[in-house]
Amino acid sequence: MFSRRRFVALATATLAAPAVSPRAFADTWPKDRIIRAIVPFNAGSSIDIIGRIVADQLSQLIGQNIVIENRGGAGGTIGTLQVARADPDGYTLLINAANHSIAPACYRNIAYDAANDFAGVAVFGTVPNVLLVNPSSGIKTVQDLVAKAKTADLSFSSSGVGSATHWAAERFRVSAGFKATHIPFRGGVESLTEVMTGRVDFCCIGIASSMPFIRDGKLRPLVVTSRKRSPAMPDLMTSLEAGYPDSDFNFWNALLAPAKTPRPIVERLHAEVTKVLAMTEVQKKFDVQGVEPAPVTPAQFDAQIRDEIAFNVKMAKDAGLSYN
Numbered sequence: 001m002f003s004r005r006r007f008v009a010l011a012t013a014t015l016a017a018p019a020v021s022p023r024a025f026a027d028t029w030p031k032d033r034i035i036r037a038i039v040p041f042n043a044g045s046s047i048d049i050i051g052r053i054v055a056d057q058l059s060q061l062i063g064q065n066i067v068i069e070n071r072g073g074a075g076g077t078i079g080t081l082q083v084a085r086a087d088p089d090g091y092t093l094l095i096n097a098a099n100h101s102i103a104p105a106c107y108r109n110i111a112y113d114a115a116n117d118f119a120g121v122a123v124f125g126t127v128p129n130v131l132l133v134n135p136s137s138g139i140k141t142v143q144d145l146v147a148k149a150k151t152a153d154l155s156f157s158s159s160g161v162g163s164a165t166h167w168a169a170e171r172f173r174v175s176a177g178f179k180a181t182h183i184p185f186r187g188g189v190e191s192l193t194e195v196m197t198g199r200v201d202f203c204c205i206g207i208a209s210s211m212p213f214i215r216d217g218k219l220r221p222l223v224v225t226s227r228k229r230s231p232a233m234p235d236l237m238t239s240l241e242a243g244y245p246d247s248d249f250n251f252w253n254a255l256l257a258p259a260k261t262p263r264p265i266v267e268r269l270h271a272e273v274t275k276v277l278a279m280t281e282v283q284k285k286f287d288v289q290g291v292e293p294a295p296v297t298p299a300q301f302d303a304q305i306r307d308e309i310a311f312n313v314k315m316a317k318d319a320g321l322s323y324n
Helices: 004-016 022-027 046-062 074-084 142-149 164-176 188-197 207-215 263-277 280-289 298-318
Strands: 035-039 066-070 092-097 118-126 129-133 154-158 180-184 202-206 220-224 252-258
Touching: 035 046, 035 074, 046 066, 046 092, 046 118, 046 202, 046 207, 046 252, 046 263, 046 280, 074 092, 074 252, 118 263, 118 298, 129 142, 129 164, 129 188, 129 207, 142 154, 142 164, 142 220, 154 164, 154 188, 164 180, 164 202, 164 298, 188 202, 188 207, 202 207, 207 220, 207 280, 252 263, 263 280, 263 298
Parallel strands: 035 066, 035 092, 154 180, 154 202
Antiparallel strands: 092 252, 118 252, 129 202, 129 220
C-alpha cells in the first residue's frame, strides 16, 4: 500500500537529489533519438539545398540522424512557428535564411517573436541573390528592366511574402524607383518556373537554386544584389555597381534553435557546424552553390538578427509597404 509516510519519503528524496546541470545534459546530448531540422520552405530551395549539405555531415559528427522536414508556406513563418513551439531540448532545430528577420516587417500578427523565441546557432554562409528575367523578354540589362518597369506594369515572383526572395526584389525595386506587382508562391522552384514560362517578368533568387537554369540559358541574370560580386559569377556586376544605392541584400543561411535550448547544446552545435564548414568536401559543394563564408558567434548572430529586424521594419514603414 502506498502510505502517506512512503509518499513523504519519496518526495523528500526527490527534493534532495542533485539537479542535472545544463552542462551535464549537453554532455549526454544527443541520445538515441532522431533530430528534426525544419526547413520552412519547399525542397529544392536554396536554403534546403545548403541545409542538407550541412546536415549530412553534422549528423556524422554528432553520431545521430538528422531528418530534414520541409514545412513551406507563408514566407517561411509556418515552419518557423513549429520550431518556436517545440521543446527546447536540442531535438528540434530550424534551418532558415534571412527571411527570419524579414517576417516581422511583413506579418503583423505572426505567432512568434523572431528575436526572442530563437537562439542563433551558426551561419552557414551567404548566398548572393541574382535578378533574373526570361531571355525572350528582350531585356538584356538591368537598366532595360528598370526603364521598362517605369512605362509598363511588370510583375515579380517570390517564395512567399516575407521570404528572402521577396525582400531582395523589394529592396531593388524601391531603390530603382518603380512599381511592380508581387506574386508570391510556396517555393523558389515555382517562382523560377513562372519567370521561365514568361508568366512573370522577373524574380530575385539565390544563385544556388537558379544556377542550373542560368547555365541552360533558360534564365538571364542581370545583377547580383550582394555587396560584392559572387565568385560563382564573377563577371556579373552587383546592383550597387549598377547605380542603385541600398539595393543590396544579405541573404544568409543558418541554423537556429528554440530560445530556451540549453546553452551548452547551442555551443556544441556551433562548434560542430564550424567543423562541418571547414571540411573540404563541404567547401567544394558550397562553391558550386555560390555560398560565401560569414562566420559569427551565436551571440553575434543573435545581435545581427535584432539589427536586421529593426532595419527591415523601418524600411517597410518608410516605403509604405503593407502586406497584412
